Amino acid sequence: MHAVRPPRPDQVYLFGTCLIDLFVPEAGLDAVRLLEREGLTVHYPPAQSCCGQPAFTSGNPDEARRVAAAQIALFDQPWPIVVPSGSCAGMMRHHWPTLFDDDPALQARARDVAGRVHELAGFLVEVLAVDYSAAGGEPVTVGLHTSCSARREMGTRVHGVQLLSALPGVTLDTHASESECCGFGGVFSLKHADISGAIVRDKVASLSAVCDRFVTADCGCMLNITHAAEHQGRPLRGEHIATFLRRRLEGAA
Amino acid sequence: MSAQPLHFVSPAQFRGRVSEALADDGLRDNFRSAMHFLRDKRASQFPDPVETEALRDLGEAVRKHALAHLPALLEKLEANLQARGVEVHWADTPDEACAIIHRIATEAGARRVIKGKSMVSEEVELNHYLEARGVECLESDMGEYIVQLAGERPSHIVMPAIHKTKQDIARLFEQKIPGVGYTEDVDALIHTGRQVLRERFMQADIGISGVNFAIAETGTLWLVENEGNGRLSTTVPDIHIAMMGIEKVVDTLEHALPLASLLPRSATGQAATTYFNLISGPRRPGDQDGPRRMHLVLLDNGRSQAYADAQLRATLQCIRCGACMNHCPVYARVGGHAYGTTYPGPIGQILSPHLLGLEASRDLPTASSLCGACAEVCPVRIPIPSLLMRLRTEANRAPGAAVAQPLAGQGASFSLGQKLVWRFWSGIYASPGRYRLLRWAATRLRRLAPRSQMGWTQHRTPLVPAARSLHDLMKARARGRPGV
Amino acid sequence: MSARDRILARLRAAEPGAPVAPPDVAGYYAQRPRPTPAERLNQLCVRLRASRVDVKLAGPHDWAPVAAGALQQRGVRRLALGTCARAATLAAALPDTVDTVCFDGAIEGWKRELFETVDAGFTPASAGIAATGALLLNHGGALPRTLSLVPPVSLVCIDARDLYDDLHHAASAQRWADDMPTNRVLVSSPSRTADIQQTLAYGAHGPRELIVLVITDGETA
């Protein structure tokens, strides 16, 4: 049924992303654990910081280029680069090469790096073909929110659905307007706070209608939705998919 | 019951109108449910993703091909229309377009104009211009008629009165049309509109219409509609004036066919509209009806600025189906009037900066989460998010900075402070040493995280950094203390 | 410099874009599945009926009485016709209760009469499009545009031999681009609108009812 699977590597890079680094580090650690569970050696270049997306999307390509250039130098070995965030993976895969139109040498390196970027869930499914049938834990119903760039640039939604539905005891519930944006959009949530707030309010409501806990592969959306829910006093909790998977694999509730 | 002068609103008041719109729960509910209805209708017309993507590829190819040959195609269109007896006029600005039409009306001694749906006529505010000069201008598309009667402007490019409930319209008709009582029965309301407007079709001296596709090879204007008012406007009055943006031309009749399939399916979820109206000239000898004179007004109004730039040119691929607004999470929340532009929603956000300049429209390119829902449904694959980012870049650019194709209003959002913030930001994130310091400070001083964080905390609890960063955790792990 | 010259000059001065290949429209339509004639007819009828069109099938000799019956049933008292052969056949089949008026002079002579006294108009179609359920009316000359537009009931006949899969097959087989009449119209339903709260209503500005007579050769019926 599957197309030819890319060769299974034994070494990978992890690009942790700036949001995970500072706000949700355990998600990064859990991503490492999931990869190691499959027998991979995970390399974490300590000089990494951010993919440059905040500057890029807000119309500051020079600054995005500067930050991206500093990252591109960190992935010398031909190993896959796994990113536990769909939007950052999309930035690296699709937009890094476009940043260096004026610098053919850097552009060639950016292309090489971009070609090796994988979003975590996609990597687990497509490259590693993980088997999570032995996972455990209490029966639970969760919602899944897929970030827009993960969905549209990386095709990640199917991977999330595949991983979660393979877990014993986990029921995946689809919320209304599931494909709609959560309203985050980086600086959009600061610049147009009211519109962003109205969108996330609806997202919180439709998730809350089907579950009290949701899983996502994007920390930006996760922070947006959970902090909005908290602000409204709703009991909705969000978890990074890496953490959720790790917990189920450990058999915890 | 003459038409009201329309009040020009500007996108400069975007933020204020957004707050009003968001505070209006009824309005938001109207839009949300209307958008979901239209999304479902569209989805039902594209059941097969393979066919859908192939047809969108073709639609994009047709539009890109037309734009690649735009000046030549416009000349070909002009020549073929002239050969069929159509007078072709060119207008650089909205005022020029209005003046051309006023002159035609004056020369013909015309006092009454009936209009089919034309967004270009909205763009140039033709009704206002003609009314001020004593020429009565009546909208005949039901939605446009309702909006005109209410003294408003359309809130959607395909469904102008989508912001109104049938109760609103029932009240409006009761107040504005003599002898009409209050009824919420939609058939009865439509019947009222029909009765009023039929009389006007008979009396009108000039009919004005838009154009969906202009076919250069045959000199044909292709109009798409459901109501029949477009056909009446282009058939019954003695003079027909069509208005179109210069980008609407395609090379051959064959090229228009995939667009004619994409447009109704994307716009209203119909396989085809009630009428495809292909007009190739005025009444000929032997014809018993049709206008005796026919004109086409071609409008630039900033389109050539978008055209000048190879990336921004994609803006002009648009066939005005409205699918991008129907799928936009922002449009669905704030509604069409908040934008203050003729074209609201995602297409308006990428087009209006060329029509009005970035100065007046500077808040529009940023009013998007870049979710990409618009580009996903756009029948001609306009990469709307990329174009929004490009416009943000141009708005941020220093006003005097030399670039190959400067945009009107370049640098409208430039601020030295902002620029320095981003410089500073990139200085930290591009330097491992400085970024280490930031991490140290953020994690160790996390208790000092501000309670109020710009726009974030208006609708969310504050963000607080973790006690140890991922860098810290990975370092501890490498030292053999993975539990830390 | 005129506006025309200014606009064209600006367009010609634009940054060149990536080269574009001509779109392969024929290729796209050629790879679509082809229905059989029976499927085509069925598709047309299903599509039209879904848009509230009264579709009737009849043979070459009884279509006119069937059409006359449909008009009579709707209480049509005055029918406008063009000058074609089909119109003559129909006129001959009409009962005494239905008056005919031949549209063979300029509209200016009877505009108000047309708007206010004619109940139905008859127009033969030149092609039927199965994929979308639409009929092609080549207006101009003997077939005035308002015939299918102003009267509240529109009666259209189509020969089953003139059915095509889609617009592309029809346009290429009939070589539309070679000779465009003043007004080619594709019609797929009575006039309609959903401008009031997305509620579909028929009879917006054009006909409230559309009757389509498909004239079959007797076998496909």
Ligand code: SF4
């Ligand atoms: S940009 Fe695309 S989706 Fe939006 S109106 Fe234009 S063609 Fe339709």
